[in-house]
Amino acid sequence: MPESHPSEATRFRFSMDDYIAVDGKAYRPVSVDRRGHILRGLEPDGDGPLAEFRHEDLYALHVDGRLTVRPGWLGAGAFQARRRSDAENLADLPETEQHTILWRAEWCDRFLQMEKDLPSMTRSDRAMTLAIPQIHAAVATLEAAWQGQGGRRARAGSKVAVSHPPSPATLRRWLRLYQAAGYNAVGLRENWRRCGNRLPRADGDSHAFALAGARAFLDSRQPTRRMVYDSYLAELEDENRRREEAGGPLLAKVSPRTFNRHISNLDPFQVQCGREGVDAARRKHRITAAGLQVIRPLQRVEIDECNLSLQVLLTAAGAWARLTAEQKRLVERTRAWVTLAIDAATRCIVALRVFADPPSSASAIAAIEMAIFDKTHLGQVASAQSPWNMCGLIEEVVTDSGSAFIARETKTVLTSLGIRSMNPPAKMPEMRARVERVFGTLQGHFVKYFSGQTFENVVIRGDYDAQGNASIDMGELNRTLVRWVVDAYHCSAHEGLAGETPASAWRRLTAKYGVTPPPDARTRRSVFGLSCTRHIQGKGVRVLGIHYQSPELQRLRRSTPEVEVRVDRFDLGEISVKAGDGWLTVKPAVPGLNLHRVTWWEWTATAADLRRRHADAASLGIPVVREALSTIRREGLAAAERAELGSPIIGEEALERAEKDLFLSFAFQDDGTRGADLLEGVPQVADQQQAVHPTPLAPARHGPDPADDPNWKHFQRDQFEIHDEDEE
Numbered sequence: 001m002p003e004s005h006p007s008e009a010t011r012f013r014f015s016m017d018d019y020i021a022v023d024g025k026a027y028r029p030v031s032v033d034r035r036g037h038i039l040r041g042l043e044p045d046g047d048g049p050l051a052e053f054r055h056e057d058l059y060a061l062h063v064d065g066r067l068t069v070r071p072g073w074l075g076a077g078a079f080q081a082r083r084r085s086d087a088e089n090l091a092d093l094p095e096t097e098q099h100t101i102l103w104r105a106e107w108c109d110r111f112l113q114m115e116k117d118l119p120s121m122t123r124s125d126r127a128m129t130l131a132i133p134q135i136h137a138a139v140a141t142l143e144a145a146w147q148g149q150g151g152r153r154a155r156a157g158s159k160v161a162v163s164h165p166p167s168p169a170t171l172r173r174w175l176r177l178y179q180a181a182g183y184n185a186v187g188l189r190e191n192w193r194r195c196g197n198r199l200p201r202a203d204g205d206s207h208a209f210a211l212a213g214a215r216a217f218l219d220s221r222q223p224t225r226r227m228v229y230d231s232y233l234a235e236l237e238d239e240n241r242r243r244e245e246a247g248g249p250l251l252a253k254v255s256p257r258t259f260n261r262h263i264s265n266l267d268p269f270q271v272q273c274g275r276e277g278v279d280a281a282r283r284k285h286r287i288t289a290a291g292l293q294v295i296r297p298l299q300r301v302e303i304d305e306c307n308l309s310l311q312v313l314l315t316a317a318g319a320w321a322r323l324t325a326e327q328k329r330l331v332e333r334t335r336a337w338v339t340l341a342i343d344a345a346t347r348c349i350v351a352l353r354v355f356a357d358p359p360s361s362a363s364a365i366a367a368i369e370m371a372i373f374d375k376t377h378l379g380q381v382a383s384a385q386s387p388w389n390m391c392g393l394i395e396e397v398v399t400d401s402g403s404a405f406i407a408r409e410t411k412t413v414l415t416s417l418g419i420r421s422m423n424p425p426a427k428m429p430e431m432r433a434r435v436e437r438v439f440g441t442l443q444g445h446f447v448k449y450f451s452g453q454t455f456e457n458v459v460i461r462g463d464y465d466a467q468g469n470a471s472i473d474m475g476e477l478n479r480t481l482v483r484w485v486v487d488a489y490h491c492s493a494h495e496g497l498a499g500e501t502p503a504s505a506w507r508r509l510t511a512k513y514g515v516t517p518p519p520d521a522r523t524r525r526s527v528f529g530l531s532c533t534r535h536i537q538g539k540g541v542r543v544l545g546i547h548y549q550s551p552e553l554q555r556l557r558r559s560t561p562e563v564e565v566r567v568d569r570f571d572l573g574e575i576s577v578k579a580g581d582g583w584l585t586v587k588p589a590v591p592g593l594n595l596h597r598v599t600w601w602e603w604t605a606t607a608a609d610l611r612r613r614h615a616d617a618a619s620l621g622i623p624v625v626r627e628a629l630s631t632i633r634r635e636g637l638a639a640a641e642r643a644e645l646g647s648p649i650i651g652e653e654a655l656e657r658a659e660k661d662l663f664l665s666f667a668f669q670d671d672g673t674r675g676a677d678l679l680e681g682v683p684q685v686a687d688q689q690q691a692v693h694p695t696p697l698a699p700a701r702h703g704p705d706p707a708d709d710p711n712w713k714h715f716q717r718d719q720f721e722i723h724d725e726d727e728e
Contacts, residue, residue, distance in 0.1 A: 013514030077182020218274025392515030
């Protein structure tokens with residue numbers, strides 16, 4: 001029998017370099033114990049007071065969208081990557097640069113893997129010349145796959161472009177940049193955009209002398225950069241004195257900035273060895289050391305896809321005999337594609353999506369998103385009795401070399417989130433043994449958990465012309481599979497866990513190690529959001545009938561009238577607008593229109609309802625919209641669609657179709673209400689969490705919020721009014 005237990009909060013894990021913001025106030029981690037985390041506030045003038053957050057409070061803040069975590073943000077590697085690339089993650093860069101950076105990262109990752117596997121592999125010209133052709137063959141195959149459409153391979157005979165391989169010197173330079181950026185791919189971005197007068201201020205001998213002095217930084221006494229530079233100046237003075245006495249040319253002094261650049265260009269592994277010892281270096285740079293055993297939740301997640309035979313399932317469930325002849329003919333020719341992700345440490349299934357269409361990059365990305373974020377709502381829609389609250393940022397994703405997983409779009413998502421990806425060679429399923437075994441269990445055992453009647457409902461018939469209108473109910477199949485995962489598989493003893501259930505293993509290991517929280521709303525929008533292009537008008541940008549506006553957006557309008565926009569289908573309360581290499585966060589412009597946590601499905605259902613009931617109205621008042629939206633949510637009319645169980649993946653085409661069909665003439669009347677929540681008083685999944693306040697461990701000092709834009713801070717809505725002649 002499945003075990004039952006109350007829903008428990010997932011315990012989060014932070015590193016000392018993580019940036020954490022709670023309701024906009026910035027913190028950094030200090031310590032953690034069984035009770036919770038101790039965080040120190042970050043103030044403009046230095047460190048702020050300590051505050052304690054219990055584990056359950058942090059989880060509640062995450063569910064409510066009030067917790068922001070940027071892993072490694074405060075670390076030297078992340079700073080170096082941002083400094084070099086002027087971008088936070090790969091999704092912020094133009095598509096052409098994304099391709100180049102992904103290509104370079106593949107070269108670096110594959111060479112680092114060869115260094116790990118082959119003790120004889122070095123970074124000498126001779127060794128790298130032998131390795132480059134092997135890497136080029138694999139990367140060229142991957143690069144050709146990237147040129148397919150939607151993650152599907154290009155047709156045989158079609159022409160593809162393959163980039164020329166790098167030289168050993170170029171590959172070594174990429175490796176240094178990659179390691180200095182903490183293995184963040186954006187650190188591989190070229191600096192051509194900063195081209196200008198770069199003539200050297202010192203000759204080669206002077207730079208060689210400075211470089212030799214910079215190597216004094218590799219000292220176990222751990223001198224500071226300033227100490228090493230002062231020592232270099234003293235040695236330079238002595239060397240020039242000797243040269244002057246011998247009548248030779250004097251060496252030029254390099255600036256502190258140039259000297260620091262010499263230090264930064266030293267191999268990070270060598271720096272770590274010299275300053276902290278070989279053992280510490282190997283632990284820190286584990287990507288080039290021996291593999292680690294999987295012990296933490298979400299340390300390794302295996303993802304795969306399989307073709308599911310509905311006839312086999314229905315027959316095993318005892319439902320086949322009760323189907324009509326036309327239903328049997330339909331089922332015989334129908335197969336569903338299942339994309340599944342399993343956590344290696346706990347054996348918990350963290351994502352399960354069933355599609356009627358063949359796999360693509362869109363289905364792979366949908367599974368990755370599902371694996372990262374909380375799935376409590378999905379379990380509720382499927383009527384599961386146990387919680388499906390497994391969530392967190394994945395450390396490493398392991399897939400096969402299917403076109404959906406090696407597609408450029410999929411690689412961009414993983415790289416933007418800082419998730420390592422591994423694609424074992426083909427015909428080696430033992431490298432993904434856990435997910436392969438789950439597929440066997442899926443097809444052989446899960447039907448025993450349900451009656452034949454349940455599976456009869458998977459096949460539905462139309463009201464007329466039964467043979468012509470019979471179809472497979474993918475939503476019912478998805479809900480059935482979710483109930484099996486959450487109530488049966490997660491709560492049954494697992495041989496690979498020595499008899500422990502996956503749900504119990506998740507609770508035990510998250511209590512011991514924790515997990516990195518999922519990305520915040522802004523990052524989710526930029527990585528997983530729907531993309532569209534809009535013109536900036538006097539009222540801002542219009543998406544799904546809503547005008548979004550801000551002063552920064554209007555300033556952007558002067559230089560870039562047409563912009564890329566990202567929309568989170570789970571929260572229409574904000575959108576992201578591309579501005580250079582970053583994103584602006586913009587809110588709705590209509591006073592009284594607060595769409596915080598209103599989903600795509602609730603909003604489109606509301607628009608359809610209003611269009612049907614108020615077809616003759618030129619514009620609608622906010623109270624009318626509020627009442628319709630509240631009814632949709634209160635009655636749960638869009639809950640199943642929000643769960644995306646069996647529904648097609650929403651893409652850019654669906655957004656543009658909704659604009660045309662529902663919002664072409666959609667307009668609001670301003671009722672004068674300022675900032676009223678359209679869903680005030682309407683129950684939501686996370687509303688049962690109580691308000692969370694940190695426990696101060698010292699007298700609190702309040703400073704400016706580092707996460708806010710200072711220009712927006714002083715902006716008052718009633719002071720901002722723009723009239724556009726072409727809109728009046």
